[in-house]
Amino acid sequence: MTDLPSGGMRMGRREVTRLLAAVLGEDAAPMDLVVARLHEADSARWVMDALVPRSELMSRSGARREDFVRWKDDAKASFAHACGDPVLVTATFLDYATSIAAALDRGHGLITSIPASEIVGMLDRIGPLLPAEWRDMFARARQRV
């Protein structure tokens, strides 16, 4: 954003998107928020930061289904505590989606009661926008739904 001498604001795509998300609050669709965030220039770094707490589990070869269920439940709880705050909702929804994709990728099947068709839609919308390693994982998960 730049302030003009008159005090008027000139905004780019990023600022307008985030302001609209803030205005929408709980009415914003979490998936739309994640997709919008993944279109931003610094999205790769944002993804890495958002998923850092999960890196240990992701690298553990013997991770069990319960570990991924715990991850998903933890993400769901954070999502509920976000109270519609789009900054928190966006990060926690990515975390939630990734927990489901990671479980599928490891061959643990669907760890949610959400219909498979909706999970496919989620993986298809988010996956292609992620950095390479996560994108590949979402693509493998997509094959295993």
Added chain:
Amino acid sequence: MWIRDHLDGGPEAKDRLVQWAMTVYAKPLQTYAKATGLASSSNLESDELVNGFLASVLARQDYLKDWIGSGLRLRQWFRNGLHFHAKTMRRTNSRVQALDEREAESIAVPNDADRLLDHAWATAIVEQVCDEVRLELARLGKSAHWDIFWQHHVEGVPYAQVVAHQGGSLTEAQAASRAFEVASRLRERLSLLLIRDGAPSDEVSSELRSLMECIRP
């Protein structure tokens, strides 16, 4: 309906309506006219084309009355009118008169016109309501509310850090509450603009979601 009431009102109400329409629609239409090449094809700067168009149609009694029954958003009504105006300008421009008539006919609404216009519209109205809310908060001695809102929602700074930036005199909950107040003020003003543009009052949220969608690359 606010626009109908002003059309049916006295000269002062009509003046207010014209002033409002110029303020809200000139900028997105200028951006649209520039992006689509409509202005250059008319041998005019985008502000010349749009200001001339708005001044011309808003002086007519029937122009906005005809819109009310059109089923279009006002921005789409203006967009269609602007294309017609640009075509007329080309035909009356002496340099263009020498061109093949088919070229003048070729000015058509592009396939992605809605998206282009919505993008320009969303940006313009968000900038406008931000200016208004910032000024309003400043008048109320609440400029810090805006800073908190901006840091958290636009810059993505966690409230814990926002509070530290503010000198630690606030709790995170207080900071969140202030940001919420700003978001509410922005929503109220954006909703007003969307309803005046023709959005049903119970569909403001879906209209805002559509605007967010059209902002995406």
